[in-house]
Amino acid sequence: xxxxxxxxxxxxxxxxxxxxxxxxxxxxxxxxxxxxxxxxxxxxxxxxxxxxxxxxxxxxxxxxxxxxxxxxxxxxxxxxxxxxxxxxxxxxxxxxxxxxxxxxxxxxxxxxxxxxxxxxxxxxxxxxxxxxxxxxxxxxxxxxxxxxxxxxxxxxxxxxxxxxxxxxxxxxxxxxxxxxxxxxxxxxxxxxxxxxxxxxxxxxxxxxxxxxxxxxxxxxxxxxxxxxxxxxxxxxxxxxxxxxxxxxxx
Numbered sequence: 001x002x003x004x005x006x007x008x009x010x011x012x013x014x015x016x017x018x019x020x021x022x023x024x025x026x027x028x029x030x031x032x033x034x035x036x037x038x039x040x041x042x043x044x045x046x047x048x049x050x051x052x053x054x055x056x057x058x059x060x061x062x063x064x065x066x067x068x069x070x071x072x073x074x075x076x077x078x079x080x081x082x083x084x085x086x087x088x089x090x091x092x093x094x095x096x097x098x099x100x101x102x103x104x105x106x107x108x109x110x111x112x113x114x115x116x117x118x119x120x121x122x123x124x125x126x127x128x129x130x131x132x133x134x135x136x137x138x139x140x141x142x143x144x145x146x147x148x149x150x151x152x153x154x155x156x157x158x159x160x161x162x163x164x165x166x167x168x169x170x171x172x173x174x175x176x177x178x179x180x181x182x183x184x185x186x187x188x189x190x191x192x193x194x195x196x197x198x199x200x201x202x203x204x205x206x207x208x209x210x211x212x213x214x215x216x217x218x219x220x221x222x223x224x225x226x227x228x229x230x231x232x233x234x235x236x237x238x239x240x241x242x243x244x245x246x247x248x249x250x
Contacts, residue, residue, distance in 0.1 A: 001193060002035075002193060002214065002249050003194070004036050004038070004187040004189045004195075005035060005038075005195055006196045008039075008221075010221060011199035011221015011222050011223070012198060012199050012221060013060055014060065015145070017054075017058065018058065019058045020220055020242065021241070022242050023060065024060060026242040027061070030249065036187050038068060038187060039062050040068045040069075040179070040180070041067070041068075042139040042153075042173045042174045044093060044111035044112045044138045045111075047071065047096055048064065048067055051067060051069065068179070070172050070173030071096050073172045073179055075097065075100070077136065078109070078136075084102050084105050085108070087109050088116065089110070089112075089116075089138075090111055090114050093111065107135075108133050109136045110125070110137045110169070111137075111139075112138075113157075122157065122161065125161055126165055129164075135158070135168075137154060137170070137171050137173075139172070140171050140173075142155045142156065145222045174200075175204075175206060175207025177207070177212075180196065180213060184213065194214065195214040196208035197215075197218060198217065199222050200222055201217055201236075205217045205231040206231065209231075215231065217231050217238045218242060
């Protein structure tokens with residue numbers, strides 16, 4: 001039985017600034033059936049408040065405390081270990097770490113920095129890694145969909161630094177099992193009773209299955225023909241849209 005649901009956001013509930021057909025109704029149906037939900041995203045260009053407000057403008061009601069982001073996971077990780085970060089992140093989220101800054105840095109924190117991914121910025125991180133600092137990455141996605149086109153995400157830049165500095169990053173967002181399980185634990189359910197719904201065969205479905213959850217891939221967002229072969233052998237399900245997913249859950 002499925003007793004809880006985790007939803008990815010971009011590509012599953014909405015694309016760009018518009019909700020996907022049936023997304024509002026899907027959430028309403030699950031709420032009417034008393035199926036608890038949590039929302040997990042690898043977005044590191046916006047604060048949690050900004051994401052909740054953006055969803056609200058699209059008519060998608062997501063409680064602040066039910067949204068799990070790598071930015072929150074990174075803050076918790078840094079605070080728990082008393083680490084001071086050197087940031088290579090998007091300008092819009094730098095303020096989320098302002099209270100944790102101060103020389104000298106003890107860790108390099110990597111997010112989707114967008115235009116801030118310059119040679120100089122990456123080289124500065126590289127030199128700090130050579131000096132012995134560990135690398136934290138708020139996800140390892142290869143790409144994301146932006147304005148109907150695919151764009152490089154954090155993963156390629158993380159891989160470049162790993163290769164150059166001959167080390168392995170600690171990934172705090174999807175597909176880290178700890179990231180999925182933090183959301184699952186907030187539901188007070190065992191992982192096998194929770195299904196992850198996403199559009200990314202590797203990060204959403206593969207990551208969830210590895211963490212012991214069930215998983216469903218929807219043919220929306222960044223889905224690409226042939227992704228079925230990447231998820232079905234491991235036990236993932238594939239659906240055309242959210243209506244079909246909700247029918248399956250209920």
